[in-house]
Amino acid sequence: MDRQKQKGAVLLLCLVMLLVLTMIGVSSMSSSTLQERMAGGARDYNQAFQAAEASLRVGEAYVREQVAASADPTLLFQAVTACPDVTAAQWSPPADLIGKPKQPICEVSNFYGSSGSSTSYVCETDGSIAENRAFDCLSRTYLFNVEATGYGSGDIEVRLRSTVAIAIRGQN
Secondary structure, X not given: OHHHHHHHHHHHHHHHHHHHHHHHHHHHHHHHHHHHHHHHHHHHHHHHHHHHHXXXXXXXXXXXXXXXHOOOXXXXXXXXXXXXXXXXXXXXXXXXXXXXXXXXXXXXXXXXXXXXXXXXOEEEOOOXXXXXXXXXXXXXXXXXXXXXXXXXXOOOEEEEEEEEEEEEEOOO
């Protein structure tokens, strides 16, 4: 009789061990699935960030071109203005993405555009102040906001903003 009881105990022990191994296997599979999703989310965020960064640089270059061609930079971008589209050479999504993200966009506005006053500039100096008088203005620095939005292959959206400061010498 001892033999039959022993055979049943081995079977029960094997079933318990099999249950423990199955639970470990299922746990490691769910952990690996979670890590895969986190890596995909990080890739989508990085993709959206790079798209927004590329669009931001296009917007900054656009501001500099417009200011260089303008007689009066205070009149530029009084309302929000769309930047030119980002070209494929400046940014393109990887070919292996399942869903293609939307085109990144950017907008430009005059930092002081809503003030409407004649003091819509910053006065920069070389640091020297003459005696008995206020310092002389060497340049006017115009400030422009550039806002960019980039999209990932999922529903991720990244918004970035920079301020472009352009000094124009010799204007008072």
